[in-house]
Amino acid sequence: MNEQSNKDRVYESYNKIVDWYDAHRSRELFEKPYLEAVCDEIRRSSKKILDLGCGTGEPMARYFIEQGFAITGVDASVNMIELARQRFPEQRFIVDDMRNLALGETFDAILAWHSFFHLPPDDQRAMFKVFEQHLNVGGVLLFTTDFAEGEIWSDNGGQNLYHASLSLAEYQYLLALHHFTVLTHKVRDHDCGEATVWLVKYTHKPIR
Incomplete structure (x- = not known):
């Protein structure tokens, strides 16, 4: 029987399905055009990437590591992070909730691919401040959403995972x-x- 994930603790469901997820997560890199665009934007910088909701590191972290980038991966799922650390011991992986993130450093790019949309609407709104705090000026943010405002659950490995989206207009405003x-x-x-x-692209830091 499927279990419905708690809106605030989707990572608990991912802890339960880490093996299923790793077996079923495509390695085909259908995301590659967007990953290449990130590389093109930051190739001349220090090449530090923050991957929020990094999961097991496959396939996106692996792609950037192979391109010579340094990855800091963050995921609230202990089991996902453990697997990522086994695969990429030379990179940094942190167990943390992206909503609470305060690393005290900035990066050239932030990824929130198929992870940001697991947050409830108010938490998504608050995340844009977190993005700002962790990006260099001129850095880029790559993230995914749904196309319309609303909340849904979808079955993944026997777990019903929560997803939410704001309207496209509100994302543009934020x-x-x-x-x-x-x-x-x-x-x-x-x-x-x-x-x-x-x-x-993050264009400038506001004057405080």
Whole structure:
């Protein structure tokens, strides 16, 4: 019988399905055009990437590691992080909830691919401040959402995982409010499981 994930603790469901997830997560890199775009934007910088909701590190962290980037992976699932550390011992992986993140350092890119959309709406709104605090000026943020406002659950390995989305208009408003410029925005990308993909650049830090 399926279990419905708690909106605030989706990571507990991922702890239960880590083996199923790892076996079923495609390694085909359907995301590659977006990953290449990230590389093109930050190739001349210090090459530090923060991967929020990194899971087991497959396949996205592996792609960037093979391109010579240094990865800091963050996931609230202990079991996911343990597997990522086994695979990539030279990289840094941290067990933490992205909503509470305060690393005290900045990165050239942040990934929140198929992870950000597990957060409830108010937490998604608050995350844009977290993104700001961890990005260098000129750095990029790659994240996915749904195409319409709402909440749904989907079955994954016998666990019903929570997903939420704001409206596209609200995402655009929040990005502008937090000093991001949209580079690429594709609604319901068929190659990416109908996800709506955002690649945005952090243009400047506000004067405090």
